[in-house]
Amino acid sequence: MSTPRYAIYYAPAADSPLWQFGGATLGYDAFTGEDIAFAVPPGCDADGWPGLTAEPRRYGFHATLKAPFELANGRNEGQLRAFAHQIAAGLSAVPLAGLAVTALGRFVALTPAEPSTALQKLAFDIVQAFEPFRAPLSAADLERRLASPLTPAHRAYLEAYGYPYVGDAFRFHMTLTGSLQPEVVGQIKSALVRAHAEAVPAGPVAIDRMALFRQDDRASRFRLLDSFVLGR
Template sequence: MSKPRYAVYYAPAADSALWRFGSSVLGYDALTGEDASFLVPPGCDPAVWPALTEEPRRYGFHATLKAPFELAQGRSEEHLRAFARNYAAGLEGVMLAGLSVTALGSFVALTPSVPSDDLQRFAFTLVQAFEPFRAPLAEADRARRLKNPLTPAQHAYLEAYGYPYVGDAFRFHMTLTGSLPGDQVAQVKQTLEACYAAALPAGPVRLDRFALFKQSERTGRFRLLDSYPFG
């Protein structure tokens, strides 16, 4: 049986319109651990949409800050949760100009409408702060990461932090689909844009918390374990 994995994600408050939107698009509420009624974008086949969102559904609606990791020797879930609570208490929020539905290669996600240096600094500081809790990367996980082409800097990040997309390689994104057929990306992006605009008002988005997610075993879904408002 595999060991549990933990991750530090940005996940909006569970009573927010943003959480409801993302959870409905993915068809999964990571707080309750239950399936959610799908918000199928207009023009998309309801019979096909579950397959198009299968991969991100495993992780729940989120933006990765500290990628999934097993606990280091001598560390416990209680230690991790206590540290997260104390760390969040000393943080201030990060204000984004807004979020936009974006096509990132073959998948669609919410990304910052305007780049934010404050967000980049916040994310990398958090990655470093939680590093003592991360067990060394297993060889199977390292090999999986190395299947994708990495720059020398990303390779160095992988070795140092167990994940290649941190520091200046970090891009905040809240995934809304899995990999889509090339001829569907533009259409799905356009329809999700309309759904997002209908569900949430335009304007700034404040990142005012982070969350701990837990995957009890590798074949299971991640659950939201705790949410930590800043300050």
């Protein structure tokens, strides 16, 4: 029997230009759970675009706050939702100067235009708050994580929180592509810069909510279950 996984993400409001841009770029609306028409960036191959976005499409448009986890023994989805509502009410929105299309190695994502210590703190507060709901990593998941090169600090985070990129290793990003061939990263980034500028008004962005996503089994896509406005 497959065990669902949950994740705490930042996902923009479903009626916002940012959510619509991200969903159309990936071809998937995690709010409805439905495929949607791709908005292929200018100059990119329409036939190849679904393949370039296949990996992030599994997760929906988001920024990770608490990485996917199975529920700890004695915990259930209803308790998780109630706790998320409670935690969100005690947190404050974080204003950002804006989001910029950035190449992070071989994939392209939206990242904060300027560093934010408040955002780093918010993310780590959420990681720590939800720890009682996280089951320990399975042997297979642990092996998969350890297959990537990790610093001693990353390994310590992995052991403590089930994910290596938290705390000072956290980098807020909203993934727009999967891993790309090195020779096309610059071209696709430039195309996404233009597409983002056309679809999303320039200016400040507020990280003003957190969303609970669920994946029914490892072969399924993540879907947005609920969204909680911070401070409400």
